[in-house]
Amino acid sequence: MIRPKLFMALLAGVVLLASGAVAPAGADVIKVGVIAPFSGPFAIWGKQFQDGITVYQAQHGTQVDGQTVEFLYRDSGGPNPDVAKSLAQELLVRERVDYLGGFVFTPNALAVAPLIDQSQTPTVIFNAATSAINARSPFFLRTGFTLWQVSVPMAQWAYDQGLRAVATSVSDYGPGLDAEAAFASAFQARGGVVVDAIRMPLSSTDFAPFMQRIKASGADAVFGFLPAGPPTYAFTKAYNDAGLRAAGIGFLGTGETDETTLDALGDAALGLNTAYHYSAAHPSSVNKAFINALALHDPRAVANMASVGAYDGAHLIYEMVAAAKRDGPGAVAAAKGLAWESPRGPVLIDPETRHITQNVYIRVVDKDATGRLFNREFATIEAQPDHGWNR
Ligand code: PHB
Numbered sequence: 001m002i003r004p005k006l007f008m009a010l011l012a013g014v015v016l017l018a019s020g021a022v023a024p025a026g027a028d029v030i031k032v033g034v035i036a037p038f039s040g041p042f043a044i045w046g047k048q049f050q051d052g053i054t055v056y057q058a059q060h061g062t063q064v065d066g067q068t069v070e071f072l073y074r075d076s077g078g079p080n081p082d083v084a085k086s087l088a089q090e091l092l093v094r095e096r097v098d099y100l101g102g103f104v105f106t107p108n109a110l111a112v113a114p115l116i117d118q119s120q121t122p123t124v125i126f127n128a129a130t131s132a133i134n135a136r137s138p139f140f141l142r143t144g145f146t147l148w149q150v151s152v153p154m155a156q157w158a159y160d161q162g163l164r165a166v167a168t169s170v171s172d173y174g175p176g177l178d179a180e181a182a183f184a185s186a187f188q189a190r191g192g193v194v195v196d197a198i199r200m201p202l203s204s205t206d207f208a209p210f211m212q213r214i215k216a217s218g219a220d221a222v223f224g225f226l227p228a229g230p231p232t233y234a235f236t237k238a239y240n241d242a243g244l245r246a247a248g249i250g251f252l253g254t255g256e257t258d259e260t261t262l263d264a265l266g267d268a269a270l271g272l273n274t275a276y277h278y279s280a281a282h283p284s285s286v287n288k289a290f291i292n293a294l295a296l297h298d299p300r301a302v303a304n305m306a307s308v309g310a311y312d313g314a315h316l317i318y319e320m321v322a323a324a325k326r327d328g329p330g331a332v333a334a335a336k337g338l339a340w341e342s343p344r345g346p347v348l349i350d351p352e353t354r355h356i357t358q359n360v361y362i363r364v365v366d367k368d369a370t371g372r373l374f375n376r377e378f379a380t381i382e383a384q385p386d387h388g389w390n391r
Contacts, residue, residue: 029068030321033091034310035084035112036102036126038075041230044260044306045104046075049126051301052310055293056318064321071314072097076108079173079202079227084108088115098326099124101313104306105227106130106174113137120328122335124316126309130174131388134354139328141335141354143312143347144305145277147178147225148388150254153360153381154275155186158221158252165195166252167219169210169235171226172199178388179225179254195219200226207235211242214249221250228255228305233264240268257365259304262373269365269373277358278308278344279375290343303343312342312356316349348383355386 034053038046053071062068072095074087084103091097092115100116100123103109109128113136116123120139127144134140158166168183170176176199184194196217198210214222222244226232236256239245253274255261262269280291280303287303290311294301301307316335323334336351348357361377368374 028066029070030064030099030326031095031097032069032071032099032101032317033088033095033097034071034073034102035076035087035091035100035108036073037077037104038073040077042078042104042227044229045127046073048260048302048304048306049102049310051294051298052126052307053314055290055297055301055307056311056314058297059289059293060318064318065325067321067325069318069321071101076102076105079105079107081107081111085111085115088112092119092121097121098328099317099320099331101310101317102126103128106133109133109140110136110174113140116140122317122320122328122331124313126313127306128175130178131386131391132174134386135390138354139332141316141332141349143316143356144309145358146355146386146388147175147254148182148391149355149358149384149386150275150277150360151179151182151223151225152186152387153362153384154223154252154254155183155192156190157275157362157379158223158250159187159190159192163192163220163250165193165218165220167196167198167214167217167222168194169198169200169214169222169224171202171204171231173202175227176200176225179223181391182388183223202227204231205234207238208242211238211244215242215244215247219249221252223252224256225254226256228258228261232256232258233261236261236265236272237268255305257363257375258306259302259375260306262365262375266373270367272365274363274375275360275381276305276363276375277360278305279361279363279377280304281374281376282344282361284341284343284345286341287343308343312340312344312347315340315342345380346383350385353386353389355389357383357385360384
């Protein structure tokens with residue numbers, strides 16, 4: 001006679017097998033591969049992406065409909081398309097990830113386009129900001145920003161301030177070229193003149209010669225783009241040190257005064273104007289909750305475009321998992337038109353571009369009562385799409 005306990009155990013096994021619940025190990029885990037710099041000059045980005053995701057999971061749990069969402073991190077270093085591609089390959093083939101995320105640098109995102117197409121893997125870009133990326137694969141979505149999105153409002157605001165002659169000075173690769181084209185088209189459309197268009201090698205570390213060229217151009221202001229980190233720090237320092245500020249040449253930027261670089265720059269950043277999608281000083285309850293959760297996770301964690309891009313990226317991935325689990329095309333379909341309240345303000349995934357529609361804020365670096373620098377938002381250009389789509 002078979003003992004009841006053993007019988008029950010055997011029966012349970014049969015039922016589990018029949019229901020498919022005894023599946024290969026890890027089948028109830030949805031894996032998300034995150035490719036970002038965790039070493040080298042841009043290493044802070046990887047940490048900040050991870051902080052944003054960790055905080056999202058702390059607030060919302062690690063499970064969606066009984067499936068655990070697990071994030072796997074891989075270090076791409078800086079702009080290294082070959083490394084990014086082989087990391088994506090490893091994540092897709094060996095780890096069998098269901099989603100990809102991360103990407104600070106445009107060339108790294110572009111490099112994975114054929115892989116995500118082949119494998120139909122929804123890939124959420126947290127930062128890489130060249131407009132053309134999302135057109136390269138229908139599986140790309142983006143929760144960061146584009147240079148077209150922020151540079152058009154910057155140019156319009158600059159013109160409205162009475163500026164008529166601007167020099168552009170950009171890193172010579174995708175997002176820099178987008179920034180240059182976007183600023184010029186919007187500024188010239190209003191009647192402004194771009195007096196010089198400087199393209200700086202991505203590897204530049206000495207910006208003094210470019211500052212001399214800007215001075216010589218007769219510009220009222222300089223509009224710049226460089227990847228946020230050591231390059232934006234050095235460029236902004238050079239703007240002060242070479243006497244452009246003292247000469248009354250205005251500064252028009254985007255990510256130069258992000259909350260990481262801002263602390264490093266100190267008073268050299270005071271008064272600088274930028275157009276951007278996120279300030280840690282954004283006055284909303286959702287942003288306060290985000291900042292409190294970040295501080296709880298790590299008192300040194302920084303609320304900036306990187307941590308908020310990843311936080312919203314995690315949200316988008318959770319929504320896709322809830323709607324479509326591992327069905328890549330179904331997940332992307334579910335993401336289209338999705339709207340929510342981000343720490344940056346109201347956002348929407350544009351159904352056509354799969355890019356995030358969001359407010360762009362014109363800001364100035366100010367000092368609070370404790371002497372801490374912050375980006376004070378003083379004008380809101382609402383619901384900006386990616387102005388660079390299909391250019
Ligand atoms: C990019 O390569 O697209 C990029 C990198 C760093 C930024 C912005 C854009 O701060």
